[in-house]
Amino acid sequence: MVPTFLGILVINFGVLRLQGPTLSEEMDKSIRNDGARNADLVATGVENYLGRFRSTGLDLPALVNLRGFTDIDDVVALLRATERGPAVLEHERNRAEKDLWLMGRLLVEPLAAIVADDALAELHGPASMALSLCAYYPLNPEDLGRLTPEQQRQRQTRNHALKGLRIEYANTREAGFATTDPDAAGKRAAIAAFWQANREDFARDGATAWRALVVETGFCDFMRKLFTGTLYSHQRKQWVFSLIADRWHVTFWLNFASIAIAWCISIPLGIRSARRLGTFEDAATTNVLFLLWSVPSFFVGTLFLHHLCTDTSTGKAWFPNRGMSSEGALWLSTPRYLLDLLWHAFLPLVTLCYASFTSLSRYMRADILEQLRSDYVRTARAKGCAEDRVVYHHALRNSMVTMITLGSGLLAELFGGFVFVEYIFSIPGLGSLLLDAARSNDAPLVMGSTVVSVGLLLIGILIADVLYAVADPRIRSRYG
Amino acid sequence: MAEAATSPLGLALGYFLRMHSVRIGLGVLALFVLVAIYAPFLASETAIVWRDADGVSFPLFAELFNRRSYPQRHDLLFNLLVFLAPALAIAWWALRRRWRPWRRVLWSLAIVTVAWIACQVPMLPSGGSWQAVWNDRPSPEETVRRHRAFAADDAPGAVFALVPHRYDAPYQGAILRRPGTVNESSGRAFLLGSDAVGFDVFARMVFGARISLTIGLVATGLSLLIGTIIGALSGYLGGWVDIVLQRLVEIMMCFPTFILVLTVIAMTSRSIFIIMIVLGLTGWAGTARLVRGEFLSQSVREYVTAAHALGLPQWRIMFRHILPNSLSPLLISATFGVAGSIFTESGLAFLGLGDPNAPSWGLLLNQGRENIAYSWLIYIPGLAVFALLTALNQIGNGLREALDPKSQR
Numbered sequence: 030m031v032p033t034f035l036g037i038l039v040i041n042f043g044v045l046r047l048q049g050p051t052l053s054e055e056m057d058k059s060i061r062n063d064g065a066r067n068a069d070l071v072a073t074g075v076e077n078y079l080g081r082f083r084s085t086g087l088d089l090p091a092l093v094n095l096r097g098f099t100d101i102d103d104v105v106a107l108l109r110a111t112e113r114g115p116a117v118l119e120h121e122r123n124r125a126e127k128d129l130w131l132m133g134r135l136l137v138e139p140l141a142a143i144v145a146d147d148a149l150a151e152l153h154g155p156a157s158m159a160l161s162l163c164a165y166y167p168l169n170p171e172d173l174g175r176l177t178p179e180q181q182r183q184r185q186t187r188n189h190a191l192k193g194l195r196i197e198y199a200n201t202r203e204a205g206f207a208t209t210d211p212d213a214a215g216k217r218a219a220i221a222a223f224w225q226a227n228r229e230d231f232a233r234d235g236a237t238a239w240r241a242l243v244v245e246t247g248f249c250d251f252m253r254k255l256f257t258g259t260l261y262s263h264q265r266k267q268w269v270f271s272l273i274a275d276r277w278h279v280t281f282w283l284n285f286a287s288i289a290i291a292w293c294i295s296i297p298l299g300i301r302s303a304r305r306l307g308t309f310e311d312a313a314t315t316n317v318l319f320l321l322w323s324v325p326s327f328f329v330g331t332l333f334l335h336h337l338c339t340d341t342s343t344g345k346a347w348f349p350n351r352g353m354s355s356e357g358a359l360w361l362s363t364p365r366y367l368l369d370l371l372w373h374a375f376l377p378l379v380t381l382c383y384a385s386f387t388s389l390s391r392y393m394r395a396d397i398l399e400q401l402r403s404d405y406v407r408t409a410r411a412k413g414c415a416e417d418r419v420v421y422h423h424a425l426r427n428s429m430v431t432m433i434t435l436g437s438g439l440l441a442e443l444f445g446g447f448v449f450v451e452y453i454f455s456i457p458g459l460g461s462l463l464l465d466a467a468r469s470n471d472a473p474l475v476m477g478s479t480v481v482s483v484g485l486l487l488i489g490i491l492i493a494d495v496l497y498a499v500a501d502p503r504i505r506s507r508y509g
Numbered sequence: 510m511a512e513a514a515t516s517p518l519g520l521a522l523g524y525f526l527r528m529h530s531v532r533i534g535l536g537v538l539a540l541f542v543l544v545a546i547y548a549p550f551l552a553s554e555t556a557i558v559w560r561d562a563d564g565v566s567f568p569l570f571a572e573l574f575n576r577r578s579y580p581q582r583h584d585l586l587f588n589l590l591v592f593l594a595p596a597l598a599i600a601w602w603a604l605r606r607r608w609r610p611w612r613r614v615l616w617s618l619a620i621v622t623v624a625w626i627a628c629q630v631p632m633l634p635s636g637g638s639w640q641a642v643w644n645d646r647p648s649p650e651e652t653v654r655r656h657r658a659f660a661a662d663d664a665p666g667a668v669f670a671l672v673p674h675r676y677d678a679p680y681q682g683a684i685l686r687r688p689g690t691v692n693e694s695s696g697r698a699f700l701l702g703s704d705a706v707g708f709d710v711f712a713r714m715v716f717g718a719r720i721s722l723t724i725g726l727v728a729t730g731l732s733l734l735i736g737t738i739i740g741a742l743s744g745y746l747g748g749w750v751d752i753v754l755q756r757l758v759e760i761m762m763c764f765p766t767f768i769l770v771l772t773v774i775a776m777t778s779r780s781i782f783i784i785m786i787v788l789g790l791t792g793w794a795g796t797a798r799l800v801r802g803e804f805l806s807q808s809v810r811e812y813v814t815a816a817h818a819l820g821l822p823q824w825r826i827m828f829r830h831i832l833p834n835s836l837s838p839l840l841i842s843a844t845f846g847v848a849g850s851i852f853t854e855s856g857l858a859f860l861g862l863g864d865p866n867a868p869s870w871g872l873l874l875n876q877g878r879e880n881i882a883y884s885w886l887i888y889i890p891g892l893a894v895f896a897l898l899t900a901l902n903q904i905g906n907g908l909r910e911a912l913d914p915k916s917q918r
Contacts, residue, residue, distance in 0.1 A: 032756065033759055033760050033763050036756065036757070036759075036760035037760055037763065037764050040760065040764065040769070041772070044769075044772050044773050044776055045776065047773065047776045047777050048776040048777070316530075319902070319903075319906065320899060322902065323848075323895060323898040323899040323902045324895050324898075325852055325855065325856065325891070325894050325895065325898065327855075327856055327859045327871070327874065328874065328887075328891035328892075328894060328895060331874060331877055331878050331881075331887050331891065332887060332891065334878065334881055335877075335881055335882075335884060335887050338881075339881050339882060350881075438762075441762060441763055441764075441765055444765040444767075444768075445765040445766070445767030445768050446767075448767065448768070448771065448860065449856065449859070449860070452860055453878060463768070463771065464771075464860055464861075464862075466775070467771055467772070467774065467775030467862060468775075468861060468862065470775060470776075472775075472776065475772055475775050475776070476772075479768055479769075479772050482765070482768060483763075483764060483765065483768070486763070486765060487763065490763065
């Protein structure tokens with residue numbers, strides 16, 4: 030169970046990183062205006078990007094962060110890669126530039142050293158630009174609760190001061206880098222002062238670099254946010270798990286009730302068909318259920334909505350078309366409230382569970398048939414047991430074991446139908462949350478609700494496994 | 510059938526084809542395939558035959574390979590099949606005694622693939638009148654003028670498609686018309702009404718069949734490929750390979766496929782191509798498990814030991830000796846897989862996460878949900894999905910009964 034959940038988290042993380050390419054395109058659009066690029070505009074683009082995507086850890090490398098181990102030579106090479114030249118391809122240069130600017134705080138130290146180095150005079154401009162962006166600390170709404178007001182103020186002042194540290198430079202195809210700033214010397218001194226003032230924030234001794242190697246990665250970041258519950262949805266300006274906490278119980282009860290109903294209906298159906306093997310009734314049940322299985326649930330839900338939930342010229346609708354309770358239902362007495370809930374939940378429940386009748390009752394039928402052919406049933410019949418007692422007392426108990434085993438497998442297959450049902454009947458549950466998030470590309474919210482729904486499913490499977498032990502005396506005796 | 514009846518496969522095939530449900534299923538499926546292939550002849554604004562003062566021309570046949578009229582790649586494939594399908598059918602019939610069915614399948618696939626790739630290469634020289642045929646789409650005004658001329662005046666003779674409406678551009682102002690209402694732009698009726706944007710429902714449905722079938726086949730093919738390779742390695746090699754791969758399969762089985770697909774679509778782009786790939790990459794777990802079981806039971810048979818003793822390489826034993834003997838569960842899971850992919854694709858489109866440019870059935874049904882009083886927007890796409898899924902499920906069920914040695918006949 031736990032390894033499976035971890036595996037699912039890893040897959041989720043992989044899916045999350047898939048948005049990398051689309052994001053960089055988006056960033057290209059936001060920070061580039063061809064030809065004459067305004068340094069402030071570019072910087073604002075990068076700052077926005079950092080602020081938006083730091084909440085999913087996309088500014089960090091996926092698994093291994095080697096940024097703490099880049100020395101000055103490496104950084105010089107990175108800076109050189111952003112230089113325009115006669116043979117340099119523009120899109121490669123753009124990518125190098127973007128990569129450099131998103132490197133984060135671990136690159137501040139070598140960049141400051143480059144700016145301080147007189148021998149690398151032509152790199153002072155780009156290095157100062159990269160430094161001002163790497164040292165930038167986006168103050169996200171989720172940080173505001175975590176940092177003290179003192180720290181917030183300090184970060185804000187520092188971010189503001191960074192804008193004044195950029196040494197203007199030209200980057201042309203003919204000449205490459207050239208410093209154009211009249212006040213280059215003054216800004217160099219300012220950078221040196223900035224580095225001295227914020228030394229402890231950006232310093233990277235051995236321990237910092239090694240910790241960053243594993244801890245400051247996209248994977249660790251994602252997992253930490255998931256497990257500490259600090260996943261933050263930028264689009265909704267809310268914590269993901271507080272959004273989910275309002276809604277998960279709706280989905281949980283809907284699914285739970287639909288599974289219970291499916292079992293309560295399909296087991297008698299299966300037994301009935303098995304006992305009337307070969308009759309018209311058996312064939313009719315099997316065929317009708319098989320046809321029912323092929324009807325897509327979204328079609329059934331929409332049909333219900335069309336025929337039963339829509340007011341027509343001739344009369345009022347039979348069932349409500351949205352939500353789980355009427356307006357003002359909170360003020361109803363408890364029995365009336367429950368009736369109201371049932372009235373709202375009836376069609377969603379039918380839509381959720383009709384598809385599982387087929388497979389469950391089929392397995393039930395096959396299994397009861399197999400049990401009825403076995404020796405112990407013959408013995409029971411020979412003993413003179415009534416037929417009902419043979420079926421319900423002897424055969425059914427044994428086939429429950431198979432049913433429960435199948436139940437946990439079926440759960441995963443049927444799970445996911447709630448997205449349709451919640452969408453069709455406008456139920457404020459996890460499914461509609463997931464759908465809204467997916468439509469608006471809200472990555473943290475998608476991840477959070479996916480993980481929670483998979484968690485619910487795994488809990489269901491766990492319950493089925495426990496029931497399995499309850500139903501099967503062999504397993505019960507082995508574990509206690 | 511004389512020689513086929515003796516083999517177990519022939520017996521199974523005979524049993525399979527005698528089932529009523531399978532016959533109906535195959536018939537419905539064939540109908541959908543024919544509709545998908547000949548979609549341009551059912552719904553297209555271009556005339557099939559056009560005769561005026563300049564002489565007789567066949568605009569639709571030229572239009573079939575026009576990139577602007579049919580920009581999607583799967584459309585090109587189906588348009589090729591307009592010509593290739595009858596030719597291949599004749600070849601199949603002619604070669605029925607000379608070539609084994611397997612060989613005929615492979616050759617047909619090869620011919621279709623080669624033709625499809627060849628059509629991607631622009632062959633005709635630019636300039637001149639050919640260019641117009643290949644690249645320019647007749648303007649809507651021109652088409653309207655022609656339709657009007659045809660309706661008003663008996664001078665030009667023309668044969669039009671069943672419904673002379675486009676599927677990829679809405680008709681201005683013709684919103685939510687009842688089935689049978691006349692479209693002012695063309696002078697002909699909306700056979701199945703129009704939707705909330707002004708598209709002709711019939712044209713959308715007909716071209717939607719192409720999307721559903723393509724998705725079903727490509728996604729299932731991909732998941733079968735992955736599932737077979739993983740299952741084969743896992744079942745045949747055993748040991749730690751088996752342990753690792755089974756863990757992976759378990760994770761994929763536990764992960765609700767629909768939610769995974771939804772998540773991936775949310776993180777990437779919403780194109781038909783991506784949806785196909787994602788469906789293929791997520792749906793292989795069941796196949797892998799089936800193939801593994803089959804490989805486990807086959808790999809202890811004598812013929813495998815014999816192949817070992819002959820010194821054949823392992824991949825050859827796996828894919829040339831064991832795999833052909835374990836095809837029947839694969840075939841069954843493929844049929845249900847096609848149904849599953851079609852369901853998932855139309856479900857995604859229904860939820861508004863499909864390709865917005867593709868005329869999917871689910872998109873139409875979603876319009877029905879948004880305009881809940883308009884029953885034709887609900888029943889037509891819903892029944893189409895239902896019919897196709899039922900046909901595929903019946904075929905799969907028939908296959909399972911026919912190929913399962915335990916089932917009583």
